[in-house]
Amino acid sequence: MAQLSIVSGSVGLITLQNPPVNALSAAVRQGIVDTVEKALSDPKVKSVVIRGQNGVFCGGADIKEFGTKMTGPHLIPMIHAIEAGNKPMVAAIEGSALGGGLELALGCHYRVAHSKARLGLPEVTLGLLPAAAGSQRLPRLIGVPAALNLITTGRHVTAAEALQLGIVDQVTDHDTVDTAVKFALNVAGQSLDARRISTFPCPRPAELDALFEDAMQKVRKSARGAIAPVACVQAVRAAATLPYAEGLERERELMATLFNSGQARALQYCFFAQRAVGRWSTPSGARWDTSKPVPVPKAAVIGLGTMGRGIAVALAQTGLSVVAVETQEKQMMEAKQAVSGMLERGAKRRGVAPVSDKISYSGNIRAVADVDLVIEAVFEDMAVKEKLFQQLSAICKPGALLCTNTSALDVDHLASQTRNPELVVGMHFFAPAHVMKLLEVVYGRRSSTQAVATAMQLGKKMGKVSVAVGNCRGFVGNRMLKPYIEQAFYLLEEGATPELVDRALEEFGFSMGVFRMSDLSGLDVGWRVRKGDGLVEPGLASGPSARVRQGRRYSPLGDLLCEQGRFGQKTGRGWYQYEKPGGRVARSDPWLHSFLEGYRARHGLVARRIDHEEVLERCLYALINEGFHILEDGIAAGPEDIDVIYVFGYGWPRHRGGPMFYAGMVGLAKVLERLEHYHQAHPDVPHLQPCSLLRRLVASGSPPIHKWREVIRKLHSHL
Numbered sequence: 001m002a003q004l005s006i007v008s009g010s011v012g013l014i015t016l017q018n019p020p021v022n023a024l025s026a027a028v029r030q031g032i033v034d035t036v037e038k039a040l041s042d043p044k045v046k047s048v049v050i051r052g053q054n055g056v057f058c059g060g061a062d063i064k065e066f067g068t069k070m071t072g073p074h075l076i077p078m079i080h081a082i083e084a085g086n087k088p089m090v091a092a093i094e095g096s097a098l099g100g101g102l103e104l105a106l107g108c109h110y111r112v113a114h115s116k117a118r119l120g121l122p123e124v125t126l127g128l129l130p131a132a133a134g135s136q137r138l139p140r141l142i143g144v145p146a147a148l149n150l151i152t153t154g155r156h157v158t159a160a161e162a163l164q165l166g167i168v169d170q171v172t173d174h175d176t177v178d179t180a181v182k183f184a185l186n187v188a189g190q191s192l193d194a195r196r197i198s199t200f201p202c203p204r205p206a207e208l209d210a211l212f213e214d215a216m217q218k219v220r221k222s223a224r225g226a227i228a229p230v231a232c233v234q235a236v237r238a239a240a241t242l243p244y245a246e247g248l249e250r251e252r253e254l255m256a257t258l259f260n261s262g263q264a265r266a267l268q269y270c271f272f273a274q275r276a277v278g279r280w281s282t283p284s285g286a287r288w289d290t291s292k293p294v295p296v297p298k299a300a301v302i303g304l305g306t307m308g309r310g311i312a313v314a315l316a317q318t319g320l321s322v323v324a325v326e327t328q329e330k331q332m333m334e335a336k337q338a339v340s341g342m343l344e345r346g347a348k349r350r351g352v353a354p355v356s357d358k359i360s361y362s363g364n365i366r367a368v369a370d371v372d373l374v375i376e377a378v379f380e381d382m383a384v385k386e387k388l389f390q391q392l393s394a395i396c397k398p399g400a401l402l403c404t405n406t407s408a409l410d411v412d413h414l415a416s417q418t419r420n421p422e423l424v425v426g427m428h429f430f431a432p433a434h435v436m437k438l439l440e441v442v443y444g445r446r447s448s449t450q451a452v453a454t455a456m457q458l459g460k461k462m463g464k465v466s467v468a469v470g471n472c473r474g475f476v477g478n479r480m481l482k483p484y485i486e487q488a489f490y491l492l493e494e495g496a497t498p499e500l501v502d503r504a505l506e507e508f509g510f511s512m513g514v515f516r517m518s519d520l521s522g523l524d525v526g527w528r529v530r531k532g533d534g535l536v537e538p539g540l541a542s543g544p545s546a547r548v549r550q551g552r553r554y555s556p557l558g559d560l561l562c563e564q565g566r567f568g569q570k571t572g573r574g575w576y577q578y579e580k581p582g583g584r585v586a587r588s589d590p591w592l593h594s595f596l597e598g599y600r601a602r603h604g605l606v607a608r609r610i611d612h613e614e615v616l617e618r619c620l621y622a623l624i625n626e627g628f629h630i631l632e633d634g635i636a637a638g639p640e641d642i643d644v645i646y647v648f649g650y651g652w653p654r655h656r657g658g659p660m661f662y663a664g665m666v667g668l669a670k671v672l673e674r675l676e677h678y679h680q681a682h683p684d685v686p687h688l689q690p691c692s693l694l695r696r697l698v699a700s701g702s703p704p705i706h707k708w709r710e711v712i713r714k715l716h717s718h719l
């Protein structure tokens with residue numbers, strides 16, 4: 001797991017061996033302890049280089065060991081032994097030095113990095129802090145402000161930035177190990193007194209208190225309830241204000257708190273869930289590892305509205321040739337301008353040339369004749385899409401994949417409009433499509449394995465987190481959103497305000513509450529869908545039937561706002577008011593409050609006090625309950641798929657792991673009990689009736705989330 005050899009006569013070369021990233025498993029730590037001891041005691045060895053096998057220095061702790069009983073040597077004394085050694089130790093950093101990997105390098109006396117290497121302390125993204133003295137050494141090496149930035153965000157830096165910050169001593173374009181060995185030969189025999197970072201005084205900037213105050217406010221604002229970034233600030237503060245040993249003790253205490261918090265577990269679950277969704281399968285037996293995607297060098301996007309523009313940009317940035325089709329001349333002009341702006345900004349951010357020449361525009365659908373894959377993003381109107389799929393089926397070359405970006409419409413029905421329904425899948429992007437990481441790949445009843453595999457592969461190439469889901473109204477994300485929004489409307493009827501509901505959800509950790517989100521995306525979108533479903537009945541101002549549709553409770557509040565032209569930000573009025581149409585800053589609107597009072601009076605509803613707990617339970621448990629239905633129906637293969645969709649597409653706070661993980665944390669029995677309670681209080685709301693899968697899970701002793709699939713499998717085998 002770590003090997004020592006002697007090179008250039010007097011340099012001990014320690015090689016970490018734990019593919020793929022030389023994670024610091026118990027065996028690797030033991031290997032380091034043994035080889036360092038050997039090198040220090042071998043009189044032939046005058047200096048030491050530590051490197052990782054296969055071009056990667058070290059990816060950090062072995063995350064598989066989290067949550068298991070600690071065995072093998074501890075990292076902190078291991079790194080101290082390296083630092084305290086009386087022979088120069090040089091870290092040869094290729095590939096990456098992340099987390100514990102960088103902490104190991106900080107224990108060395110010198111660091112040489114390849115120009116393509118990346119360095120960072122990403123522990124915060126797993127709900128932890130760099131607790132192998134990283135939070136104490138880094139500020140001593142590069143100063144408090146820079147260390148705060150790296151440790152609280154977990155961002156990776158390039159070798160060039162690392163050199164500029166003072167993390168590394170030399171950057172090379174040549175062979176890193178050769179360079180490090182030469183470096184080690186040069187420094188052999190030199191005093192190490194000024195090279196042991198733990199002995200450095202931490203630079204104390206003027207206005208220390210104000211600096212930390214500021215940093216704390218900043219992380220509290222962006223952390224949305226996550227505790228790790230806050231603990232990171234506290235740990236760096238300890239480095240700046242306490243002697244090293246005491247700072248280390250503080251680091252240990254803070255880490256213990258984080259380690260035992262539900263948040264670290266949630267974030268680590270997210271880390272594994274994101275990988276798990278890549279190993280997709282469908283009920284028809286298609287699997288990630290047995291299906292072969294087809295190459296897609298050329299694609300088309302049809303409809304250059306909000307979504308089509310972002311999709312075209314994302315495809316071009318992935319290196320595909322893109323044909324962009326739009327029939328409305330005005331839209332086409334606006335789209336061209338918007339797309340080139342997005343491409344330019346993207347290129348600037350990534351330091352590359354814009355790829356505008358990758359996109360060709362056409363007003364004629366025939367331009368898609370030679371592409372390998374089409375993504376349509378035309379209006380959400382079944383008749384329009386039906387016609388388009390008939391056309392595409394006739395125009396496209398044999399084997400071309402036909403994909404729809406529909407938010408909720410029936411993919412099987414669209415497939416039935418084509419000659420080759422096996423070539424039809426949903427590729428459901430999220431706005432803005434060139435930014436948002438989530439992609440739902442919707443397989444229909446007849447979608448071929450190859451079609452699903454190709455869409456998944458393309459999503460991956462585009463840098464998306466792609467999740468394969470079954471076909472149903474709204475797929476996974478939007479289907480679960482419906483009961484969530486519905487509860488928010490009911491809460492308004494019962495006495496809440498948009499401000500109260502949003503505050504509760506934002507304090508929970510959502511980036512935006514349901515009403516602010518609705519103002520942003522436009523109230524008219526849902527209105528159009530409800531109209532299409534025959535739910536909107538203008539003129540039904542009062543009377544018992546005004547709040548009932550198809551035998552269920554219905555809230556016409558959203559429809560009433562739309563009838564007033566209140567579509568949200570775009571019209572300057574919605575659930576809130578904005579300084580002008582298109583304004584972004586939501587302010588309370590007294591009109592809305594008196595409108596709600598009038599509405600309640602008209603319907604004989606008596607407002608009651610509603611607290612945050614009820615808002616969270618009603619909105620979140622209704623959403624979670626739908627998640628259980630989705631699992632029961634086999635629309636999502638497992639709870640990880642749902643959680644990844646919510647974390648990456650719907651602003652669910654990552655430190656709460658996603659809705660299904662959260663249900664497990666709260667306790668499935670409690671979720672069931674509260675749903676029963678609310679369903680009893682609101683028997684006309686079917687979404688509050690607990691799903692039978694939830695009951696079954698509780699009856700089988702509320703197994704941990706990784707065991708749910710077994711219960712679901714049993715359920716399916718009984719059906």
Ligand code: NAI
Pocket residue numbers: 302303304305306307308325326327328331376377378379380381384388405406407408428429430431521
């Ligand atoms: P949009 O109204 O902004 O754009 C639709 C565009 O399609 C318009 O420019 C229109 O002129 C064009 N178009 C209509 N018929 C056409 C045809 N036959 N050939 C070529 N162009 C045609 O709509 P938006 O918001 O971009 O939505 C498009 C699709 O994406 C819908 O199915 C929607 O449900 C879905 N979607 C929308 C999201 C959003 O946040 N807006 C998110 C995810 C999916």
